[in-house]
Amino acid sequence: MFNGFKNWKSLVLGAALVVILASAPLFLSRFYVYFLALIMVTGLLATSLNLVLGFGGMYQFHHAVFYGVGAYGLALMLTKTSLPSFLGFIVGPVVASLLAFVMGLICVRLSKLYFGMLQISLGSLVWAVVFKWYSFTGGDDGIHGVPLPAIISSITSSYYFTLIVSGVALALMYMIINSPFGRIFQAIRDNPERSEGIGVNVKAHQLVGQLIAGFFGGVAGVLFVTIEGSVFPDLMYWHLSLEILIMCLLGGWFTFWGPMLGAATIVTLRTFVNVYTEYWTAVLAIVLMLLIYFLPEGVLGYFQERLKPRGATAQQEVK
Amino acid sequence: MEFAPHITVSALAQQFLVGLSRTTILFIVSSGLSLVLGVLRIPNIAHGSLYMIGAFLAYSVTAFFGGGSAGFWLALVLAPLGVALISLAVERGLFCHLYDREHLMLLLFTFSFMLLFRDVVKLVWGSDYRSLTAPAILQGSVSFLGMPFPRYSIFLLIIGPLVALGLWLLTNKTRLGKISRAAAVDREMVGAVGINVSWVFAFVFVIGCFLAGLGGALVAPTQNINQGMDHTLIMEAFLIVIMGGLGNMWGALLGALIFGLTDSIGVLIWPQFAIVFPYVAVIVVLLFRPKGLLKATW
Numbered sequence: 245m246f247n248g249f250k251n252w253k254s255l256v257l258g259a260a261l262v263v264i265l266a267s268a269p270l271f272l273s274r275f276y277v278y279f280l281a282l283i284m285v286t287g288l289l290a291t292s293l294n295l296v297l298g299f300g301g302m303y304q305f306h307h308a309v310f311y312g313v314g315a316y317g318l319a320l321m322l323t324k325t326s327l328p329s330f331l332g333f334i335v336g337p338v339v340a341s342l343l344a345f346v347m348g349l350i351c352v353r354l355s356k357l358y359f360g361m362l363q364i365s366l367g368s369l370v371w372a373v374v375f376k377w378y379s380f381t382g383g384d385d386g387i388h389g390v391p392l393p394a395i396i397s398s399i400t401s402s403y404y405f406t407l408i409v410s411g412v413a414l415a416l417m418y419m420i421i422n423s424p425f426g427r428i429f430q431a432i433r434d435n436p437e438r439s440e441g442i443g444v445n446v447k448a449h450q451l452v453g454q455l456i457a458g459f460f461g462g463v464a465g466v467l468f469v470t471i472e473g474s475v476f477p478d479l480m481y482w483h484l485s486l487e488i489l490i491m492c493l494l495g496g497w498f499t500f501w502g503p504m505l506g507a508a509t510i511v512t513l514r515t516f517v518n519v520y521t522e523y524w525t526a527v528l529a530i531v532l533m534l535l536i537y538f539l540p541e542g543v544l545g546y547f548q549e550r551l552k553p554r555g556a557t558a559q560q561e562v563k
Numbered sequence: 564m565e566f567a568p569h570i571t572v573s574a575l576a577q578q579f580l581v582g583l584s585r586t587t588i589l590f591i592v593s594s595g596l597s598l599v600l601g602v603l604r605i606p607n608i609a610h611g612s613l614y615m616i617g618a619f620l621a622y623s624v625t626a627f628f629g630g631g632s633a634g635f636w637l638a639l640v641l642a643p644l645g646v647a648l649i650s651l652a653v654e655r656g657l658f659c660h661l662y663d664r665e666h667l668m669l670l671l672f673t674f675s676f677m678l679l680f681r682d683v684v685k686l687v688w689g690s691d692y693r694s695l696t697a698p699a700i701l702q703g704s705v706s707f708l709g710m711p712f713p714r715y716s717i718f719l720l721i722i723g724p725l726v727a728l729g730l731w732l733l734t735n736k737t738r739l740g741k742i743s744r745a746a747a748v749d750r751e752m753v754g755a756v757g758i759n760v761s762w763v764f765a766f767v768f769v770i771g772c773f774l775a776g777l778g779g780a781l782v783a784p785t786q787n788i789n790q791g792m793d794h795t796l797i798m799e800a801f802l803i804v805i806m807g808g809l810g811n812m813w814g815a816l817l818g819a820l821i822f823g824l825t826d827s828i829g830v831l832i833w834p835q836f837a838i839v840f841p842y843v844a845v846i847v848v849l850l851f852r853p854k855g856l857l858k859a860t861w
Binding site for chain 1: 606608657660661664666667668670671672674675676678679681682683685686794798801802805835836838839842843845846849850853854
């Protein structure tokens with residue numbers, strides 16, 4: 245993993261990025277610190293989606309529901325119970341991964357478009373309940389002013405919290421993808437029938453994949469509450485699910501860092517194009533159409549393909 | 564949170580009619596979606612946007628002709644035609660190059676159209692609510708067995724079967740319809756016998772989008788015409804299509820019936836969570852018949 249010139253270079257690049265991100269609050273204004281944290285959270289969400297989408301080949305059409313459930317899990321723990329607040333940070337992701345498991349049990353019997361549509365209908369059910377249950381979830385208003393623990397209530401401390409947690413989560417996901425489990429997962433993506441043929445339990449692996457992706461989606465949701473201090477049902481609306489699908493596509497869904505790049509691009513577009521024109525979604529739509537036409541592998545995927553030395557493809561796969 | 568308030572027979576009958584008229588709209592829109600999904604295999608998320616554009620066009624056409632009843636009848640014809648024209652341009656310009664892509668890519672491509680169309684609607688019509696009044700002959704209600712039934716609902720109940728009949732005739736009795744059904748099953752083979760599949764696809768796409776526009780024009784007098792119309796509808800239409808079986812027109816009818824009735828009867832049983840009932844129905848159906856109630860085309 246750490247051998248070769250290219251890896252050495254990426255290690256330096258990574259270290260530089262960590263230093264820049266860690267020192268960002270020292271020289272950036274509050275708004276930009278918040279902005280960076282938002283990119284990280286969205287990027288973490290998109291990466292967790294890509295775990296099953298790009299590396300597992302599952303049509304995860306409604307990933308945002310795990311994000312929303314994670315966020316609501318924390319917000320409800322902090323507002324409705326008097327349990328120690330750190331529990332909420334665990335409960336959020338755990339509930340999200342449990343939901344992912346239950347939904348997975350129902351959905352993994354199907355594949356591709358049918359899987360995606362069944363997931364959307366299950367996710368929409370969760371959304372509808374949250375949207376209407378005023379007495380418990382606040383209905384369409386959501387919950388505002390979630391009482392966060394004092395230690396992460398300032399923007400700088402919540403930024404560092406987000407940085408550390410998403411760093412750890414990304415590292416874990418990277419390890420999962422490169423673990424034997426991750427390899428089998430990618431084999432299933434490439435050819436489910438053959439994987440079945442060599443004795444892989446496809447459905448069980450897909451179910452575990454759902455569980456993991458749901459967990460990290462929930463982590464992203466918890467982090468969202470940390471930086472935003474509020475939750476609302478749009479967090480688990482199907483529209484957001486498609487937006488994060490776009491992020492994966494934009495960055496490149498066969499790469500690990502692609503979704504992060506895509507998330508950064510879209511969050512930046514939304515924040516800054518929005519200032520100049522109210523028609524920012526039209527800009528996004530046109531970017532997306534061009535992308536699907538010309539770079540279906542995504543930006544990072546395209547460059548990875550281009551930068552790969554000729555003839556090295558097969559060997560790199562083996563290594 | 565009141566559970567099961569007093570359900571009277573008259574309330575039940577009225578809700579049943581409301582559900583049926585909702586079913587008509589849902590059927591018209593989702594049969595178009597189903598047609599496109601079944602033959603072209605494009606999960607067209609922008610279908611809901613075309614429905615919204617249909618409603619706004621109906622508003623504009625009616626307003627252009629002075630808001631009278633003649634304007635409304637013209638709008639019912641012209642608005643779907645306008646939507647069909649837009650879809651023809653989009654299909655010939657962009658979609659026809661993308662048929663071999665994966666579903667996911669097509670889904671995201673149509674999603675980008677949804678985003679684009681929303682901004683186009685905002686640009687053309689602004690972000691205000693619009694409303695359209697039905698012609699005098701369709702206003703008010705008729706009383707039947709002592710219960711009032713809105714005339715417009717009855718009008719919808721007449722239109723719905725007519726559309727179903729027309730669609731059935733088109734797909735089963737015309738040459739083009741037969742070719743399109745063959746193309747849904749095996750497009751290479753249809754191409755191999757010397758038929759220009761690309762234009763068959765264009766035809767089917769335009770018909771599907773015409774139905775979206777028709778649904779939008781028909782729904783316009785019954786609700787506020789607004790920006791969010793596409794959101795709620797497209798998800799419902801997709802679930803109906805999946806529940807009924809991809810590409811199966813009768814499946815779309817059955818799905819729309821289940822969706823419309825669970826929604827309207829659910830309002831009587833548990834008003835607060837009425838929105839939940841159709842989703843539960845979809846899940847129950849898919850639990851037992853994962854590929855939909857009726858036979859899917861692929």
